[in-house]
Amino acid sequence: xxGWKLEPAYSDLAExxxxxxxxxxxxxxxxxxDPLSEVIRVKRNGVNYYVKRYVGAGKGxxxxxxxxxxxxxxxxxxxxxxxxxxxxxVVAWGLERRxxxxxxxxxxxxxxxxxxxxxxxxxxxxxxxxxxxxxxxISRQLAGYTRTxxxxxxxxxxLKWRNLLIDDDDKLFLIDCPNGDFWRxxxxxxxxxxxxxxxxKVAKYHLSATQRLRFYLQYRGRExxxxxxxxxIRHVVRFFEGRE
Numbered sequence: 220x221x222g223w224k225l226e227p228a229y230s231d232l233a234e235x236x237x238x239x240x241x242x243x244x245x246x247x248x249x250x251x252x253d254p255l256s257e258v259i260r261v262k263r264n265g266v267n268y269y270v271k272r273y274v275g276a277g278k279g280x281x282x283x284x285x286x287x288x289x290x291x292x293x294x295x296x297x298x299x300x301x302x303x304x305x306x307x308x309v310v311a312w313g314l315e316r317r318x319x320x321x322x323x324x325x326x327x328x329x330x331x332x333x334x335x336x337x338x339x340x341x342x343x344x345x346x347x348x349x350x351x352x353x354x355x356x357i358s359r360q361l362a363g364y365t366r367t368x369x370x371x372x373x374x375x376x377x378l379k380w381r382n383l384l385i386d387d388d389d390k391l392f393l394i395d396c397p398n399g400d401f402w403r404x405x406x407x408x409x410x411x412x413x414x415x416x417x418x419x420k421v422a423k424y425h426l427s428a429t430q431r432l433r434f435y436l437q438y439r440g441r442e443x444x445x446x447x448x449x450x451x452i453r454h455v456v457r458f459f460e461g462r463e
Contacts, residue, residue: 223313267330289324292397305392333387337380360391362437374410416458
């Protein structure tokens with residue numbers, strides 16, 4: 220049986236977004252596709268919406284065990300909003316099971332207008348990355364949002380520059396988090412290090428060592444490193460050694 224929810228503020232779009240059947244019948248511009256999912260873009264009333272449709276959770280036991288990827292994705296974006304982390308607005312979401320097995324699901328998000336991901340800026344060596352004031356502003360936002368996630372024992376697990384959007388007002392947004400989850404103990408420490416290493420993987424080619432260190436201090440909310448900080452930084456910079 221399907222379980223589907225459309226936010227009341229978007230009830231005028233019920234014909235297209237009001238049921239899982241309608242969402243899977245939508246036609247739009249295909250942006251990505253793989254064996255289990257696809258993303259299309261549709262425009263309604265002058266606004267772009269991103270429709271992510273999942274047709275399976277994987278083979279074998281994956282259809283029965285664990286949380287479907289689409290459910291994790293909409294739950295995590297809603298967590299971001301709850302924690303005050305700017306992200307894409309989830310307009311509609313839901314999934315369908317066939318017996319005990321996951322069958323299909325979808326999520327619709329509203330476009331964040333006039334945004335671009337940080338990896339695009341890096342790829343073209345945008346002059347903004349050479350502007351110390353601009354970098355410091357973005358760095359402080361990112362440090363605060365990353366700290367908020369980690370203080371809640373939650374890690375993104377794909378905290379790459381391509382999943383960080385900047386709008387025309389230099390406001391930062393975090394997106395695409397289907398692999399984010401809660402952790403404790405050793406695994407929390409490991410996943411935190413991975414999040415920080417994902418950010419630094421690109422930063423080391425475009426920012427100075429001073430800017431990278433300043434980000435870490437902003438993230439930690441302190442002015443000086445202690446012994447634990449120095450140990451973590453060593454782990455961060457070595458995390459992807461031999462894997463690039």
